[in-house]
Amino acid sequence: MDPIALPPLSKSARWNCYLRTGLPGPVVRVGPSEVDISEHTAAKEIHRVGSHFMKSEFYRHLTRYDIQNLFNSSDPKFHGERRRLLSSPLSASSLKHMEPLIEARVRLAIRRIQEEMEARGTVDVYKWWIFMATDIIGELCFGDSFHMLEHGEKNQYSMDLESVSAMEAVRVAFPRMVSLASVFPLPIFRNSAEAGHRMEQYASQSVQRYKNLIAIDPNRKPIIFARLFGGGNEGLPEREIVNEAISFIIAGSDTTATTMTYLVWEVCRNPHIKRSLLTELAGLQNHYHHDDLRSLPYLNQVIAETLRLYTGVPSGLPRVSQHGATLAGYWIPAGVTVTTQAYSLHRNPSIFTDPERFDPSRWENPTKEMKDASMPFGGGSRSCIGMNLAQTELRLATAEFFSAFPKASTPTLEGMDLEDMDQIAYFLMSPKKSEVIVGSHQEPMTALSLDKPALAETAIAVDADSDVSGMNSPGNEGNLAARVADREKQLAANIRNILKNVGEDPNREGLLKTPERYARAMLFFTKGYDECAWNLAKDAIFNVDHSEMVLVRDIEVFSMCEHHLIPFMGKVHIAYMPNGRVLGLSKLARIAEVYARRLQVQERLTQQIAQAVDDILKPQGVVVVMESAHMCMVMRGIQKTSSMTTTACRTGIFKKNKDVEEQFQFLLKLRQTA
Known part of the structure; x- marks a missing residue:
């Protein structure tokens, strides 16, 4: 029997299709000679050490086709020799000697984040994590950082790093067009070719900079690329060193920055997770180092869960079978491309309960199946050579950021939307929006270091019983x-x-x-501070083949204005377009009640209700409209007794499709004419 077949798509379109809908089965035929496999035992077999499944031509198109490096080579002999030169400096034991450099760059990143937080009240964390990771890989590979943190401004280099994923997609989809960009000067091909040339220039300049440093000081500190520059049989020609530098610059900056950005975002919007993390960090001794962070269970669970949902490479890792093999019960002939991708493996509901929920505690006692299905850094001998470095950066950056900003939050007034954090994946993944804004309700610390921060004072300032998102179980x-x-x-x-x-x-x-x-x-x-929207709703979610709009209107709500502690009251209308699941109708009213029974402003209350329904059901879209009278305008101040305030929040299809919005407006008007 053949695997389930899908219409052919370009690889970049296919990955984003998977991100939206998931795979229809564990083995999917996606082309005449290509299948996608999301069954974990088959994935483990494909990627095991000594496997006869080799990297496909896909990887050559991700880079310049005429170069060969550790990342794109399908030759086991070449890969083994090159990995031998590079793996030792990136081992956990070797990285210990480089940790002071990493720690210094992390501390500088936190200082720069603090400066922006003081100036704006919010900060673009994505930008600073890219700067930090880029500077770290620059210093470890070439003996000197790119000084992105010192400059603090985006330039052509940082913008090329942010757009590298999209540029790679163009090269994969249209390899010949990109190589002939001078003949076919369409902007999309020209931009991709020019970005590729610039990345080569950055790498070449970095290699030359290191050679200049060595000429001045032959005893300069060892770096990751030291053996590539070595003499005799160890060293490589400069052209090949540049080829390796290109992939290290990209892989060492964009991926780590993306994962760190999603980690901050998830922790900030899940207060009970942040409380647990802050409590653990408060137990650190003064002058802690990376070894101290290795032993923190909850910190590492947070990182593991972030890598499950937001690994930098969630897309396909295509391999070509050299011999026939049976995988997940299907015979795969020799020469067929088999692709595994972390996105589906990490969201298998038979392995990860409630897979879309960010829940670090699932890693407290992981099952064997969870470990086997987890491949945020790939697998086998072709796993990411920099995973120890990535883990080191993630631990240090997480500990330092939340120690410095224990009240960091995801603001609603800076144009941020849930959809801005949608994952866009071609090969590498990045947030939909190039700015990811985080705010803080505290006075930032005046000085930051790796000394133990004053968590005893700052962590307690976060109400131990409060849950701003309302999606988490109250503590105790x-x-x-x-x-x-x-x-x-x-x-x-x-x-x-x-x-x-x-x-x-x-x-x-x-x-x-x-x-x-x-x-x-x-x-x-x-x-509402002691209630959890998810707990109220989780037992009333039903799989139903209903694709028409669901609207519950005129839900009465009573809340307290957080500015004056005076009531406001009114009605809320909640509608959503199902995506295979519906929610018990009374639960919509209960969700509204969870958030209304807190100190509120109407704008945030509206958004929180919409976000909760969106998180719980994952529908095509949600719209919430609220109409309220505020006693702070009636009993004091301007004393206007007839004024009403209307607020709205839309997600998904309600923002994009005018017909759906008009249908919602029509259904609302029915109550007025009935």
Whole structure:
């Protein structure tokens, strides 16, 4: 029996199709002589050491076809010799000698992030992680960094790094057109060819810079490329060193920066994860180093989960069978290209429960199947040679960033949207938006170092029971009743002070029990802090073949304005376009209640409801519209009794398709004419 067949697509289009829809089966025929396999035991066989599955011509098109290097070679002998020259400096033991250089660059990145945070209140973390990773790979390979962190501004070099994935896709889809860009000067081909030439220039300049440094100081510190420059049988011609430098510059910067960006984004929008991480970091001794971070279980679980969902290379790793083989129950003849890709392997629901959910705790006791299916750095002898370096950078950058900015958050007022973080993958992956904005509600630290930061003060400032996203289980659920009783007691004491300060006597008869009554009322008004939208909804998600819009309108909501602690109330309308799953109708109202029963502004409340429905159902799109009257405008200030505030948030198809938006507006109007 043949595997499931799909219409042929270009490789770049195919990867992005998988990102949106997933594979229809474990073995998919995607061309006359190519199959995609997402079955983990077959993937392990394909990538094992000594496998007869060799890299395909695909890799030669990712780089210049006329060059051969460690990354693109399909020749096992060439690969073995070249890897022997480069693997030793990148081993965990060798990297220990380079850790001071890595730590220094991480510290500088945090200082530059701090400066931008102080100036703007927010920071583009993607930009700074690219600068950091680029400087680190430059210093470790060529003895001197590219000084991107010092300059702090994007230039042609950094923009080429950001766009390298798209440029690679053009080379793969139209290799002959790119090679003949001077004959076919269409912008897409010309830009790809020019970017390739610039990357070659960057590599050549870096190699020459190192040669100049060695001429000045022959005893200069050892680097990753030292053996490539060596004399006798060890050294390589300059042309081949440049070929290796090109792939190291790209692989050592863009991939690490992308994964680090998604790590910060996920931790910032999952407060219970951030609390656990901060608690663990608070236990570090002064002057900690990378070895101290290796032993932190939760930090490494966060990194493992980020690599599962956001590895820098989620796309296909095509191999060609030299002999026939049976894979996942299918006979694969010799010469057929078999492709595995981490995106589908890492989202196999039979291995990873609720696979789209960011849950570091799943790695506390990983199963054998989880370990076998995990391949963020590829597998076997062709696994990423720089994975130890990447892990080192991720540990240090994560620890330093959240130590410096324990209140970092994902702001809603800087034009950021959930869709901006969609993964765009050709071969390498990057966020849809080239800027990824993170904010902080704190005064940044005035000095940063690898000394233990003052987490005892800063971490506690994050309410240990608050969950801004509302998608996470509250901490210490078993002690909720005790915590509520303690809060009620503290609130009541504070209310007595408020009564005194407004000129009242809290001991007069009418006010004797008011503090306790108000405390209980306030805890009810804010009970959403102890509720989890996911827990409320997870048992009411149903697989249903329904593709028409679902709208629940006129859901009454009551909330408290965070600016004045005065109520606002109104109605919210929630609609979504299903994508194979629907949610029990009452759960939409319960989700709205989770977020309304917190201190709020209407704009954020609207967005949080939309984001929660989008996260829970993964529909084609969501729209939430809210209409409210604010007592802070009625009882004080301008005292306008008839004003109403309307806010809206749209995701997916509701932002892109006018017909769907018009259908939503039509359904809303039905209530007015019925």
